[in-house]
Amino acid sequence: MTTHLALLRGINVSGHNMIKMEALKTALENIGFQNVQTYIQSGNVFVDTDEENAPSVGFKIKQEIFKTFGHEVPIVVIGKTDLENCFKNNRFLTEKEADIKKMYVAFVSIALRSDHINDLKMSQVKPDEAHIDESRIYIKYSVGAGKTRFDQKYIEKKLNVTATIRNWNTVTQLLKMYEER
Known part of the structure; x- marks a missing residue:
């Protein structure tokens, strides 16, 4: 199974x-x-x-x-490895005053290359920040998820993928649930 x-x-x-x-x-x-x-x-x-x-x-x-x-x-x-990698590869977690309330992960339907970050045209959504790791986009919103253009629709349009975004608390809870299964 x-x-x-x-x-x-x-x-x-x-x-x-x-x-x-x-x-x-x-x-x-x-x-x-x-x-x-x-x-x-x-x-x-x-x-x-x-x-x-x-x-x-x-x-x-x-x-x-x-x-x-x-x-x-x-x-x-x-899979479980995807969630584990969120914790290993999210550079925003290493920042001195990391605010997890502003951290999100967009899970996308394909493996991304590092140069896909250029396709996202981050200058159009500043001061929000992002970095890519395989099929995940780590997002740090400057103000909050409800006040940004950098949402799943934006990601899908720029990268031609299916995307769904989860906040950091949800990612943390989902990994905990995976580990308990």
Whole structure:
């Protein structure tokens, strides 16, 4: 069995794409996923399956959400190593006065090259900052996530990827949950 973490984007936000986590859990169990566990209402779902290929798992979940709930939901599926690497490779954590309330991670659907940072045109979103590591973009917002242009839509448009963003507290909790499984 392989444990995957599916990060759903854009559910239960401002009354749109509403999905109750208990109903999602039941739907995923009905199509063969085991040990389904959700974390908060924003779409963080752990599943166990014999399928090792993360994109296949994401596709299966996406199909079931559309079939059961009628919502087209972008999904990025990650593993425990992805979350562990967040803690090893987030340069913003090493800053003297690191403010984790302003730190976020964008998980993207493909592996990125270091030169993709140029495609993000960070000068357009200053004073926000970012750096890239594999399929993650570490973000430090200057004011906050609600007052920036540098959101998942911006990232998706500039890089032609699927992206979903989690705040640092959520990333920390998801790794803790992975370790407890």
